[in-house]
Amino acid sequence: DSGVTQTPKHLITATGQRVTLRCSPRSGDLSVYWYQQSLDQGLQFLIHYYNGEERAKGNILERFSAQQFPDLHSELNLSSLELGDSALYFCASTLGGASYNEQFFGPGTRLTVL
Amino acid sequence: GQQVMQIPQYQHVQEGEDFTTYCNSSTTLSNIQWYKQRPGGHPVFLIQLVKSGEVKKQKRLTFQFGEAKKNSSLHITATQTTDVGTYFCAGHKDSNYQLIWGAGTKLIIKP
Numbered sequence: 646d647s648g649v650t651q652t653p654k655h656l657i658t659a660t661g662q663r664v665t666l667r668c669s670p671r672s673g674d675l676s677v678y679w680y681q682q683s684l685d686q687g688l689q690f691l692i693h694y695y696n697g698e699e700r701a702k703g704n705i706l707e708r709f710s711a712q713q714f715p716d717l718h719s720e721l722n723l724s725s726l727e728l729g730d731s732a733l734y735f736c737a738s739t740l741g742g743a744s745y746n747e748q749f750f751g752p753g754t755r756l757t758v759l
Numbered sequence: 760g761q762q763v764m765q766i767p768q769y770q771h772v773q774e775g776e777d778f779t780t781y782c783n784s785s786t787t788l789s790n791i792q793w794y795k796q797r798p799g800g801h802p803v804f805l806i807q808l809v810k811s812g813e814v815k816k817q818k819r820l821t822f823q824f825g826e827a828k829k830n831s832s833l834h835i836t837a838t839q840t841t842d843v844g845t846y847f848c849a850g851h852k853d854s855n856y857q858l859i860w861g862a863g864t865k866l867i868i869k870p
Contacts, residue, residue, distance in 0.1 A: 647801070647803075685865075686862075687847065687860060687861070687862040687863045688802065688847065688860050688863075690857070690858070690860065693857065701857050703857075735801055735802070737802075745790065745851065747792065747804035747807065748792075748794075748802075748804065748858070749804070750801040750802045750803070751801065752800075752801055753801055
C-alpha cells in the first residue's frame with residue numbers, strides 16, 4: 646500500500662459525459678501528478694500540482710482540467726468524454742515540488758467510456 | 760521534443776533466462792528512476808541512479824547509469840515468474856525537473 650488513495654476504482658460512463666476522479670496523496674506529500682495509461686501503453690503525464698498550484702502541464706487535453714485543494718487532495722475533471730478517453734488514470738505523490746524523489750502511485754481509476 | 764527511448768517494447772524469456780531493458784536519451788539526464796508495474800497493478804519505484812557510471816544491485820536486478828548520463832539499463836539475472844510486469848525508466852533532464860518517462864518494456868515469461 647503506497648498510501649495514495651484514488652476513487653472511484655472503476656467508472657463506466659457514456660460519450661459526452663463528464664466525470665471527476667479523486668486522489669488523496671500520502672500524508673505529508675505536497676505534490677500530486679496525474680497520468681493516463683491506455684491499454685498496454687506507457688504512462689502519459691497529464692499535470693502536476695504542488696501545494697495547490699499548477700506546476701507543470703503535459704499532454705493534457707483542453708477537455709480535461711485538474712485542481713488541488715487546500716487539504717492537498719486533487720481532482721481530475723474529464724468532460725465531453727470520447728471513446729478514446731477510456732484508460733487507467735493514475736495519480737502519484739511526492740513530498741517536494743520537483744519529482745527528484747520517488748513517486749508513490751495510487752491504485753488507479755479505470756475509466757470506460759461506452 | 761524531450762524523449763527517453765526505451766527498448767525493447769516486449770521481451771519473451773524462458774524462466775531462468777536473463778532479461779535486459781535499455782533507456783536512451785539524446786540529452787544528458789540529471790538522474791534516472793526505474794519503476795515496475797505488475798499486471799493489473801500500479802507502478803512501484805525500484806531505484807534511482809544519479810552518478811555517472813553508477814551501478815546498483817538489488818538481488819538479481821542490476822541497474823546501470825551510463826558514463827555520459829544519457830543511457831541506463833536494467834538487467835535481471837535468472838528471471839522468475841515474480842519478475843513478470845512492465846519496467847519503466849524515467850529521467851530528469853538537467854534543465855527540467857519534470858520526469859520524462861520511457862514507454863516501458865514488458866517482461867513475459869514463456870509457458
